[in-house]
Amino acid sequence: MPNGDAAPLPATLYDLLLEDREIPDLLNDLARLAAEHFDAERSVECGLILRREKKNIVVASSSDEAARMDEIQAGFDEGPCLSALGSGSVIHVPDVRTEQRWPDYMAVVREHGLASVLAVPLDVEGFGEAAMNFYTRRSGHFAESDVTDARRYVDVIGKTLRIALRTAQHADTARHRQAAMENRTAIDVAVGIIMAQNRCSQDEAFSILRGASSHRNIKLRRLAEEIVAALGQNAPLTAFDD
Numbered sequence: 001m002p003n004g005d006a007a008p009l010p011a012t013l014y015d016l017l018l019e020d021r022e023i024p025d026l027l028n029d030l031a032r033l034a035a036e037h038f039d040a041e042r043s044v045e046c047g048l049i050l051r052r053e054k055k056n057i058v059v060a061s062s063s064d065e066a067a068r069m070d071e072i073q074a075g076f077d078e079g080p081c082l083s084a085l086g087s088g089s090v091i092h093v094p095d096v097r098t099e100q101r102w103p104d105y106m107a108v109v110r111e112h113g114l115a116s117v118l119a120v121p122l123d124v125e126g127f128g129e130a131a132m133n134f135y136t137r138r139s140g141h142f143a144e145s146d147v148t149d150a151r152r153y154v155d156v157i158g159k160t161l162r163i164a165l166r167t168a169q170h171a172d173t174a175r176h177r178q179a180a181m182e183n184r185t186a187i188d189v190a191v192g193i194i195m196a197q198n199r200c201s202q203d204e205a206f207s208i209l210r211g212a213s214s215h216r217n218i219k220l221r222r223l224a225e226e227i228v229a230a231l232g233q234n235a236p237l238t239a240f241d242d
Contacts, residue, residue: 027060030157034132035062037153038146045135048161049074049081052128056082059130065112070133072108079105084119085131092147093117095139115139120150122158130161190224193231 027048035046047070048060056074061067073079079102080091093099094116096109109117114135122130132154134142142150187209194205209227213220 024060027161028062030160031060031062031066031132034153034157035066035134038134038142038150039136043136043138044141045069047081047133047135048122048130049085049133050124050128050130051082051085066133066135069109069112069114069135073105073133076102076105076108078102079133080117080119081131081133084121085129088121090121090147090151091117091119092142094142097139109135113137116141118142118147118150120154122154122161124158124162130158132157186221186224186228190227193227 031046031048035044038044045066046062047058047066049070050057050059056077058067058070058074061070070081073081080093083089083101084091093106096106096115096117099106114137116136116139118134120132120134122132124130134150136142187206190209191202191205194200194208195202198205198208200208209224210220213223216223
């Protein structure tokens, strides 16, 4: 049942976003918060599955057991969480002993002593499809009021997840741009050296550099750095370097 003594959800999530941490750690904290929301005594476990490019990825969990169950579900490519993210509908399994859907996965769920499952889809916009899985060892643990509450709760979790994914995407883009500029800087300096040594044009110098790179089977930037180093110079810096 929802924990009424917990801190207000939005404030808690904002605090998590403001902390300087890796995205996987943030997502695991989101899963732990979700599990605690439904039972402060930790009898509920939570996992988060993201589907991108037709691949199911377990991206967060409140415990090792939740991660294991989601990984097994992803391996079977069937189960309540995958059905929820595919259909966009909440999937409620009050008692796994009588559940007829996903027979292979349900057999594993029973073997692990779990009794009830609730899967809720998340809106992650252009980042794929996602859903949260809630597991408990008590059959009938989730009442209809819990299902309604889960929809509202996971909606806010989804907004936080979108912010986190967008932040990670921007960080990756910035790293790629930095790497590209660093590559370009070393190559430009090497081209300038070749122009001076061979009294040739920029295009001719670049062709010489590219040909040497292919002949020696070495990356263009690595060869450029070797040419600069051969003149006793340090690797060229970019505006991103400290």
